[in-house]
Amino acid sequence: MPINVTLDIMLARRKMSLNELSEKVGVTPSNLSILKTGKAKGVRFSTLEKLCAALACQPANLLEYLPEEEKP
């Protein structure tokens, strides 16, 4: 998928585990894992807002656009 979720990078920067983030955001660890591994089909704005608040970052820190030919 051209949209890459860089949640794992932000978690590492903030030295936070997935379970801690799950408690702060109110999303189950399994759903956060789906987001982290790129299997999600979409993110609600409300979820994005809670993630940004919990990780003290901007949406651009969590999402990046990779055109098909540039995918790693």
Place this chain on the structure above:
Amino acid sequence: MKPTTAAVLLKTVLAVSALAILLVACWGVPQYMEHVTYVRPSLSPWVIPMIAYGCLIAIPVLLAIGLLWRVFGTIPENGAFSMANARRFRIIAWLAAGDLALVLALAAFLLISGVTPAFILLCLIAAVYIGVVAVIVFLVLGALVRNAAQLKQDNELTI
């Protein structure tokens, strides 16, 4: 109504329907043919073919009931809108089409043979109508459930 209750009620209806169909195929048709041959002994060679035809018509209906049993079994698990159920509805539509073809074949045979009592013709017209409606309804239901399953999957993967 709770999904579990709905599933139980639906399965009960299916079980009763299956019993009714078995009763008609295994008892009703032979009884009717016995009466027919009593009134018209010349029709006695047709007893076994008609009983066989009755059983042949019943088989797709019983298979469809089995598939609907599985569909209703997914309701309590919140799995009604799934690709598997969409496939089952499409198969049921094909089974209905098969039965419709059998009824049309019988209608054509009777018309060609000149056997056209009004009651039989009315029954055949009703059976053809029911068959066409069943094919259309289950095809549309299958398409709707497929769309719903896709939407459900997208929704579940939207965090």
